[in-house]
Amino acid sequence: MPEKSMYQQALDLFPPVALRATQLGVVKGEGAYVWDENGKKYIDFASGVAVVNCGHNHPYVVEKVKEQIDELIHGGHNVVYYPSYIKLAEKILGHVGRDYKIYFSNSGAEANEAAIKLAKQVTHRPGIISFKHSFHGRTLATTTLTASNAKYRRNYEGLLPSVYYADFPYATRSGLSEKAEVERCLRSIDEIFHDLIEPEQVACMILEPIQGEGGYIVPPKSFLQAVRKICDDHGILLIFDEVQTGFGRTGKIFAYENFDVKPDIMSLAKAIANGFPLSAIVARRDLMDQWPAGTHGGTFGGNPVACAAGVAVFELLEAGLADHAAEIGAYFKQKLLELTEKHDEILEVRGLGLMIGIEFVDRSGRPDGAIVTAIRKNALEKGLILLNCGVDHNVIRFIPPLIVTRDQIDAAFAIFKDSVEEALHEAAQKK
Numbered sequence: 001m002p003e004k005s006m007y008q009q010a011l012d013l014f015p016p017v018a019l020r021a022t023q024l025g026v027v028k029g030e031g032a033y034v035w036d037e038n039g040k041k042y043i044d045f046a047s048g049v050a051v052v053n054c055g056h057n058h059p060y061v062v063e064k065v066k067e068q069i070d071e072l073i074h075g076g077h078n079v080v081y082y083p084s085y086i087k088l089a090e091k092i093l094g095h096v097g098r099d100y101k102i103y104f105s106n107s108g109a110e111a112n113e114a115a116i117k118l119a120k121q122v123t124h125r126p127g128i129i130s131f132k133h134s135f136h137g138r139t140l141a142t143t144t145l146t147a148s149n150a151k152y153r154r155n156y157e158g159l160l161p162s163v164y165y166a167d168f169p170y171a172t173r174s175g176l177s178e179k180a181e182v183e184r185c186l187r188s189i190d191e192i193f194h195d196l197i198e199p200e201q202v203a204c205m206i207l208e209p210i211q212g213e214g215g216y217i218v219p220p221k222s223f224l225q226a227v228r229k230i231c232d233d234h235g236i237l238l239i240f241d242e243v244q245t246g247f248g249r250t251g252k253i254f255a256y257e258n259f260d261v262k263p264d265i266m267s268l269a270k271a272i273a274n275g276f277p278l279s280a281i282v283a284r285r286d287l288m289d290q291w292p293a294g295t296h297g298g299t300f301g302g303n304p305v306a307c308a309a310g311v312a313v314f315e316l317l318e319a320g321l322a323d324h325a326a327e328i329g330a331y332f333k334q335k336l337l338e339l340t341e342k343h344d345e346i347l348e349v350r351g352l353g354l355m356i357g358i359e360f361v362d363r364s365g366r367p368d369g370a371i372v373t374a375i376r377k378n379a380l381e382k383g384l385i386l387l388n389c390g391v392d393h394n395v396i397r398f399i400p401p402l403i404v405t406r407d408q409i410d411a412a413f414a415i416f417k418d419s420v421e422e423a424l425h426e427a428a429q430k431k
């Protein structure tokens, strides 16, 4: 009998909630490639959902992690300090500004928990404004903030109180002009203030500068700037969840730099340590200094090995990785735009840097999640890993490691193009 695949073994070992987005079991990674258990090679345009921005097993990251492991593995960020912890803080704050401080934890959700706890702690206000179609994690508090699919909340209701949801601009969907769409969304905030909670009762607004799970939706600059002003006018803290957008993904080290808007608090995770569990919040120094010792914490946050990986990641970003993402992302986007001309089913190509989404609709203009599933399946067979996103699952997101080369982009594009054509052909046959 052939040995069971990792996927088959997993079905017996893990509950459905631990299902992976593909059925792949991978055993090796290098740069933009991974190899499955049968030795088949894939171009990885998922990067573990925008985690391995420096590429799988980047030699410099591996070297720095090995050095750290030989020197010190310590599970005690609650107890002692160590050089990689200090150095990573210096690096990130050196970029964001020394009027900020940093606090490390383990995951994106945990960082968002920290962000809202800090906001409540310093403002003494109960309210939180989040945005429709957002994703902020799946712990109980972050499940409350997340508003992209009711399935995340089913049977968990009775969540955090005093959370309200405003609209996030998505003119492609609303059909309004960009200006009218921004006005509509700002009005939704006004309505919350009028109908539900006065602004002086709101501690924070939390949003992804580019919505990730919601569909790779890039808001107009004017929207984020207007949100910044509303927060300033009412003493509300602005939190940017940069868990998916951070660390070079959008062609800048942090996505906020594309919009000329600086948050009061920012949550970071995923790519921060190229695959090691690490996250952080960066927040204004005057806020951080009001956070009483011992009122928040965790054992593993900012562990030495993850921080050493984080320092290596940041050094690679400083050496030009984000600029490379901007340049190669523009090249890739152009190719995708050319494909758009050929297929009415492609509604839009959008994104910044190497955070690119392509949205599919059916002949009558309705979101088409089924075609996206078929394209992903075809692509996987041909050796390209793709993920979807969007509240209707009808967007493919391209998030390759930022070290991806033009040749790899060309190879992935050829597979993608064939996969689209095949899927559309098959769909037409079925009708």
Ligand code: PMP
Residues within 6 Å of the ligand: 049, 106, 107, 108, 109, 110, 112, 135, 136, 137, 138, 208, 212, 213, 241, 242, 243, 244, 269, 270
């Ligand atoms: N925020 C955003 C924007 C995310 O994309 C995610 C993960 N997809 C999270 C938070 C949650 O991060 P984690 O899975 O590390 O808890």
